Amino acid sequence: MKTRIEKSIDAAMDAAQKSPDRSAPPQLKSALTYAVKPGGARIRPTILLSVAMACGDDAPAMADAAAASLELIHCASLVHDDMPCFDDADFRRGKPTVHKAFSEELALLTGDSLIVLAFQTLTRAAAVDAVRAIKLLEILTRATGSPDGICAGQAWEGEPMIDIDAYHRAKTGALFIAATCMGAAAAGHEPEDWVEMGARIGQAFQIADDLADVLQTEETLGKPVGQDEVHGRPNAVTERGVEGAIKHLEDALESAITSIPSCPGEGALCELVRYTAEKLTPVTPTARVAIRA
Amino acid sequence: MKTRIEKSIDAAMDAAQKSPDRSAPPQLKSALTYAVKPGGARIRPTILLSVAMACGDDAPAMADAAAASLELIHCASLVHDDMPCFDDADFRRGKPTVHKAFSEELALLTGDSLIVLAFQTLTRAAAVDAVRAIKLLEILTRATGSPDGICAGQAWEGEPMIDIDAYHRAKTGALFIAATCMGAAAAGHEPEDWVEMGARIGQAFQIADDLADVLQTEETLGKPVGQDEVHGRPNAVTERGVEGAIKHLEDALESAITSIPSCPGEGALCELVRYTAEKLTPVTPTARVAIRA
Numbered sequence: 367m368k369t370r371i372e373k374s375i376d377a378a379m380d381a382a383q384k385s386p387d388r389s390a391p392p393q394l395k396s397a398l399t400y401a402v403k404p405g406g407a408r409i410r411p412t413i414l415l416s417v418a419m420a421c422g423d424d425a426p427a428m429a430d431a432a433a434a435s436l437e438l439i440h441c442a443s444l445v446h447d448d449m450p451c452f453d454d455a456d457f458r459r460g461k462p463t464v465h466k467a468f469s470e471e472l473a474l475l476t477g478d479s480l481i482v483l484a485f486q487t488l489t490r491a492a493a494v495d496a497v498r499a500i501k502l503l504e505i506l507t508r509a510t511g512s513p514d515g516i517c518a519g520q521a522w523e524g525e526p527m528i529d530i531d532a533y534h535r536a537k538t539g540a541l542f543i544a545a546t547c548m549g550a551a552a553a554g555h556e557p558e559d560w561v562e563m564g565a566r567i568g569q570a571f572q573i574a575d576d577l578a579d580v581l582q583t584e585e586t587l588g589k590p591v592g593q594d595e596v597h598g599r600p601n602a603v604t605e606r607g608v609e610g611a612i613k614h615l616e617d618a619l620e621s622a623i624t625s626i627p628s629c630p631g632e633g634a635l636c637e638l639v640r641y642t643a644e645k646l647t648p649v650t651p652t653a654r655v656a657i658r659a
Numbered sequence: 660m661k662t663r664i665e666k667s668i669d670a671a672m673d674a675a676q677k678s679p680d681r682s683a684p685p686q687l688k689s690a691l692t693y694a695v696k697p698g699g700a701r702i703r704p705t706i707l708l709s710v711a712m713a714c715g716d717d718a719p720a721m722a723d724a725a726a727a728s729l730e731l732i733h734c735a736s737l738v739h740d741d742m743p744c745f746d747d748a749d750f751r752r753g754k755p756t757v758h759k760a761f762s763e764e765l766a767l768l769t770g771d772s773l774i775v776l777a778f779q780t781l782t783r784a785a786a787v788d789a790v791r792a793i794k795l796l797e798i799l800t801r802a803t804g805s806p807d808g809i810c811a812g813q814a815w816e817g818e819p820m821i822d823i824d825a826y827h828r829a830k831t832g833a834l835f836i837a838a839t840c841m842g843a844a845a846a847g848h849e850p851e852d853w854v855e856m857g858a859r860i861g862q863a864f865q866i867a868d869d870l871a872d873v874l875q876t877e878e879t880l881g882k883p884v885g886q887d888e889v890h891g892r893p894n895a896v897t898e899r900g901v902e903g904a905i906k907h908l909e910d911a912l913e914s915a916i917t918s919i920p921s922c923p924g925e926g927a928l929c930e931l932v933r934y935t936a937e938k939l940t941p942v943t944p945t946a947r948v949a950i951r952a
Contacts, residue, residue: 482804
């Protein structure tokens with residue numbers, strides 16, 4: 367799975383680095399690679415490919431393009447969100463953020479280029495199946511832009527009156543909903559049936575992220591902690607306490623499992639959710655035991 | 660033509676402001692409108708629709724979506740290019756830039772959202788004709804991203820060794836090439852035949868922009884002047900002098916006219932190029948006379 371994801375990302379990245387006519391500006395080329403490789407847990411494309419496989423994965427090139435495009439959007443959002451006008455973060459995935467390693471100019475352009483590259487990757491995949499490519503573009507543009515996507519989610523943070531439901535759904539949920547729906551669509555299944563599963567995984571991820579922000583150290587997390595408090599953002603731990611947040615996380619994962627539509631690979635998908643749960647929640651089981659002790 | 664363009668932009672914008680599920684964050688919604696309306700000369704969509712009409716315009720909804728998407732990308736690029744890490748411009752089109760009127764956060768997100776909206780607009784148009792929509796997406800993603808698009812063009816400015824040809828072609832040429840090629844593709848014609856015309860108009864536009872930067876005042880231009888010198892950017896006037904730059908501009912427009920492929924609306928297109936020339940070059944004819952006097 368890991369190899370498949372990295373291969374599809376590399377193939378997509380090639381298109382941004384050089385064309386038949388010319389090469390990218392050298393620094394932009396480096397910054398693009400820096401922003402995307404080696405990458406983090408690749409949770410979103412892993413979910414996407416798992417759903418595609420559970421749905422039969424009858425057009426693997428389509429699923430690969432979908433997985434790469436989704437991860438490129440995620441990477442773009444990290445680059446822009448880390449910039450001084452937002453989180454002003456110095457570190458990400460244990461190394462300096464793009465604007466620190468290169469410059470603000472290059473961070474802005476790297477994010478922009480990655481957004482474009484994601485949609486270009488899906489456009490290219492139309493050679494395999496135009497109808498599915500269009501469906502994937504529909505899902506991913508919606509999950510990225512406004513009013514339902516991560517751009518809107520980020521914008522909610524600056525509003526004097528936050529619509530908490532819209533905020534969480536757009537900020538974190540959108541790309542997880544895209545992950546399950548794109549996995550299904552890439553394999554020719556009806557994406558609508560997979561919205562609920564993506565939404566519940568997204569919710570779990572958000573709570574896990576809130577827990578990590580409160581409970582972990584910058585060293586173990588590879589990025590600054592305590593950011594929700596600094597930026598006055600809603601955090602599940604503040605709202606429910608650690609125990610309450612963990613219970614809420616477990617409920618979300620349970621709902622994710624029960625919402626899996628009937629399909630050949632249903633069992634394998636349940637396993638994936640449990641595996642994701644472990645990945646998502648570095649506070650469990652060790653820290654959880656410590657907290658409960 | 661003007662009405663048609665504004666209507667198609669408004670239709671596209673609606674999708675970013677509200678969905679069946681929810682409305683956009685109010686400030687983002689305002690910033691999106693602020694960045695796009697009332698707009699400037701709408702030169703790129705005007706060229707696009709003119710080419711589409713010269714090619715028969717047999718699917719007007721397709722051409723409308725193409726025109727709107729191209730202008731949205733142009734607006735996005737203006738919002739991001741005006742930001743403090745690039746031009747740090749306070750005014751654009753005679754009013755405060757988006758980051759000045761709202762905030763840097765909102766300027767960044769507005770640009771991102773407009774990029775996504777452009778591709779979403781073309782994706783929606785697949786309902787009219789999927790093959791043409793995919794072709795339009797191919798052209799516009801290439802013209803926007805890296806290495807051939809405006810992201811790369813902007814990135815060349817920060818390189819210690821600038822590839823001048825790649826820089827101009829990507830920075831200004833890309834969206835003009837997209838204008839002519841998308842116009843043809845929207846009407847079911849072969850876009851490749853229209854690359855040269857777009858490239859020459861783009862070149863003329865670049866020289867006109869260089870002339871304006873040197874010869875005009877902030878008041879008449881609606882944005883700061885003398886920016887090329889401030890940012891150490893190449894400028895045709897520095898390279899060739901005012902007379903030489905004007906001669907070069909006239910040659911580029913002449914080449915644009917001779918490169919028009921044989922099509923029913925060839926004559927009308929020649930008129931458009933001459934009209935564009937007037938729009939493009941506010942230094943002509945009055946200033947030109949003054950300069951020559």
